[in-house]
Amino acid sequence: MRNLKKIQKPKINSSLEVISTAEELLELIEYDEKIYNKLIENFDILNIEESRVSFESCVFRNVSFENCTFRYIDLLDVVFDKCDLSNIDFSEGSIYRVEFINCKMIGSKIEDANLKDCVFKNILGDYSSFAYSKLNKISFDDSSFISSVFMEVKNKYIKFDGCNFKKTVFSKTYLENIDLSNCEIDGIEIGIPELYKAKVNVSQALELVKLMGLIVE
Numbered sequence: 001m002r003n004l005k006k007i008q009k010p011k012i013n014s015s016l017e018v019i020s021t022a023e024e025l026l027e028l029i030e031y032d033e034k035i036y037n038k039l040i041e042n043f044d045i046l047n048i049e050e051s052r053v054s055f056e057s058c059v060f061r062n063v064s065f066e067n068c069t070f071r072y073i074d075l076l077d078v079v080f081d082k083c084d085l086s087n088i089d090f091s092e093g094s095i096y097r098v099e100f101i102n103c104k105m106i107g108s109k110i111e112d113a114n115l116k117d118c119v120f121k122n123i124l125g126d127y128s129s130f131a132y133s134k135l136n137k138i139s140f141d142d143s144s145f146i147s148s149v150f151m152e153v154k155n156k157y158i159k160f161d162g163c164n165f166k167k168t169v170f171s172k173t174y175l176e177n178i179d180l181s182n183c184e185i186d187g188i189e190i191g192i193p194e195l196y197k198a199k200v201n202v203s204q205a206l207e208l209v210k211l212m213g214l215i216v217e
Contacts, residue, residue, distance in 0.1 A: 005137055005157050007117050007118070007119060007137050007138075007139055008097050008117040008137075009097065009099070009117075010057075010077040010078060010079055010097045010098060010099055011057065011077045011097065012057050012058075012059060012077060012079065013036075013037045013057045015037070016037050016038055016039040016057075016058075016059060017037060017038050017039065018038075018039045018041070019038050019039065019040045019041075020041065020042060020043065021043055022043050022044065022045050022046070025040060025045065026048070029048070029050055029053055033054060034054040034055075034056060034074075035053070035054065035055050035056070035058065036055070036056040036057050036058065037056075037057050037058070038055075038057075038058045038059075039058070039059050039061065040058060040059065040060045040061070040063055041059075041060070041061040041062055041063060042061070042062050042063070043063060043064075044063070044064045044065075044066060045063060045064065045065050045066070045068060046066045046067060046068075047066070047067045047068070048065075048067075048068045048069070048070070049068070049069045050069070050070055050073075051069075051070070051071045051072045051073075052072045052073070052074070053070055053073055053074070054073070054074035054075075054076075055073075055074070055075055055076070055078050056074075056076045056077055056078070057076075057077045057078075058077075058078050058079075059078070059079045059081065060078070060079065060080045060081065060083050061079075061081045061082060061083070062081070062082045062083065063080075063083045063084075064083065064084040065083070065084060065085050065086075065088050066084075066087075067087070068087075068088055068089070069088075069089040070088070070089060070090055070093065071089060071090075071091050071092055071093070072092050072093060073090050073093040073094075073095075074093065074094050075090075075093065075094070075095045075096065075098050076094075076096050076097060076098075077096075077097045077098075078097075078098045078099075079098070079099045079101065080098070080099070080100045080101065080103050081099075081101050081102060081103075082101070082102045082103065083100075083103045083104075084103070084104045085100070085103055085104065085105045085108055086104050086105060086106040086107055086108065087106070087107040087108065087109075088105070088108045088109070089108075089109045090108070090109065090110045090113060091109050091110065091111040091112055091113060092111070092112050092113055093110070093113045093114070094113070094114050095110070095113060095114065095115045095116075095118060096114075096115075096116050096117060096118075097116075097117045097118070098115075098117075098118045098119075099118070099119045099121070100118070100119065100120045100121070100123055101119070101121050101122060102121070102122045102123075103122075103123055103124075104123075104124045105120075105123050105124065105125040105128055106124060106125065106126050106127055106128070107126075107127045107128060108125060108128045108129075109128070109129050110128070110129070110130050110133060111129050111130065111131045111132055111133060112131070112132040112133060113130075113133045113134075114133070114134050115133060115134065115135050115136070115138055116135075116136040116137055116138075117136075117137050117138075118135075118137075118138050118139075119138075119139045119141070120138070120139070120140045120141065120143055121139070121141040121142060121143065122141070122142050122143060123140075123143035123144070123145075124143070124144050125143060125144060125145045125148060126144055126145060126146040126147055126148065127146070127147050127148060128145055128148045128149070129148065129149040129151075130148070130149065130150050130153055131149050131150070131151040131152060131153070132151070132152050132153070133153055133154075134153075134154045134155075135153055135154070135155045135156070135158055136155075136156045136157060137156070137157045137158075138155070138157075138158050138159070139158075139159045139161070140158075140159065140160050140161070140163050141159075141161045141162060141163070142161065142162045142163070143162075143163050143164070144163070144164040145163060145164065145165055145168055146164055146165070146166045146167060146168065147166070147167045147168060148165070148168045148169070149168070149169045150168065150169065150170050150173045151169050151170070151171045151172060151173065152171065152172040152173060153170075153173040155173065155174070155178075158178055159178075159179070160178060160179065160180055160183050161179075161182065161183075162182055162183065163183045163184070164183065164184040165180075165183055165184060165185050165188055166184050166185070166186045166187055166188070167186075167187040167188065167189075168185075168188050168189070169188070169189040169190075170188060170189065170190040170194055171189060171190070171191070171194070172191075172194065173190075173194060174193070174194050174196070175190075175194055175195060175196075175198040176196055176197040176198065177197055177198075177199075178198050178199070179198075179199040180198055180199060180200050180204065181199050181200055181201040181204065182201075185200070185204055185207070185208075186207060190208075195208065
């Protein structure tokens, strides 16, 4: 099995300026092309629709995003810790060396985006969509992505560990050399070519055989 290459961690400056109100952040977004070296924590962000905003060497901690769209976002060396990113729209963004840790991401859209050296750990991400994105050196750990969409994803060096993918769509996303054996995959939508050389356990294999319409006696 192809091993996951070492994922580079975000490079966060040791000295960060604290942003503790939504008003401060909105002012930065309005006037600065790039926001860098900021600790953004403990408030809600409501009803933002911005394109091409850029964050570099930033930490978001205990921040809740509500009704927010950040298409074409540029994230470099960023950590989201205990944030609510439900229904966030990061479509067509560039997301490099980013960690999402202990976050709620229900219904999030990260479509047609480029992701590299990213970690999704302890995520509640049901009904999310990564459709048409390019994923390179990405780790999904101990997370739930029930009924999510990974359609036509181009992937290289991906790890799934302890994730729930029940009823998730993997149409035209090829899982060669990816280990699914400790993930929940009941009811996934996937074709035979996409499963070529994927690693599954015995019970998963029986479930996948049923999905293919075969009868096991």
